[in-house]
Amino acid sequence: MEKIAVDQAAKDYWSNYFKEYGQMWVRNIPRRIKAEVRRAMKASSTEGSVIPLAYEVADDGTLSIEAAFVGKLDDKDAKVLITAEFDDNGILKSFDPTRVI
Numbered sequence: 001m002e003k004i005a006v007d008q009a010a011k012d013y014w015s016n017y018f019k020e021y022g023q024m025w026v027r028n029i030p031r032r033i034k035a036e037v038r039r040a041m042k043a044s045s046t047e048g049s050v051i052p053l054a055y056e057v058a059d060d061g062t063l064s065i066e067a068a069f070v071g072k073l074d075d076k077d078a079k080v081l082i083t084a085e086f087d088d089n090g091i092l093k094s095f096d097p098t099r100v101i
Contacts, residue, residue: 024057036084052065052066068082069082
C-alpha cells in the first residue's frame, strides 16, 4: 500500500486534522526495514513480517521506530528486535538489529 499526499495543502490538512497520526500518513518513509534486516543479518533470504512496536517523532522531525521481525532468515526461525531512525525526509539514518532467536 502506498499513501501519497497530492500537494503540500493535503499534507497540511491531514497533519492538522489528525495531528501526529496524520503526520504518519503523509511521511515519506521507505518500507525497507525487512530488506535492511536481510542485509544487516547477512542472510540470503528472508520470510516473515515486521511488526511495529513503538515510535516517537522528535521536535526536529526525526522518526524513531522500534519493531520486531518474526520469520525465517536463510530458512531458520528468527526473531529480531529492531531500532531504526529516519530523518524528516524519510532517509534511514541508523539501523540496529538484535537477533533474539
